[in-house]
Amino acid sequence: DAMVIQNPRYQVTQFGKPVTLSCSQTLNHNVMYWYQQKSSQAPKLLFHYYDKDFNNEADTPDNFQSRRPNTSFCFLDIRSPGLGDAAMYLCATSSGGAGGLETQYFGPGTRLLVL
């Protein structure tokens, strides 16, 4: 089945130790998104790619970076995780076609714990 895959499902890191979360998709979608979601809060968009074009949200801290080496893969790098970065990180895709609904398909998420 075509899908969005995130690894790992759970990630424990130490305060200040860089961590990378990964996302892959078999939907061949043009757009890939990274969201941060804390308990009982709305998913907060960090950035998205349309193909190779990177779009950063104005309020996304510099501590968060992203890479998209090809259509299928996208990575979220947290350079120096703080305790406040503990959250669920959701990767999503949408087709990016002209006039499309842009329904987003989410991966299962990576829950990040910072010790």
Add this chain to the structure above:
Amino acid sequence: GQNIDQPTEMTATEGAIVQINCTYQTSGFNGLFWYQQHAGEAPTFLSYNVLDGLEEKGRFSSFLSRSKGYSYLLLKELQMKDSASYLCAVRELGGFKTIFGAGTRLFVKA
């Protein structure tokens, strides 16, 4: 500014009907989505409205009034498995950015 408001929690009885409201203020509008999210899981798509009116999809219907910045999700014949958070989300005009509400946590009781 950008703002999406939904009730925090609702409780309903199995077999009943429940309506979850959403009001929004965004800088542009290019469609409104409803997603379902079970605890600890990813959101899954339920419905989409871009024009005013009611969209029906099985037990779920969604309504939109663009002039009022208002939508609701209607769930009929509630089942225990419908206990989840329901997220209202608005796609902004001119790009791919979607703003999510914090979600309404629905508890279905027997």
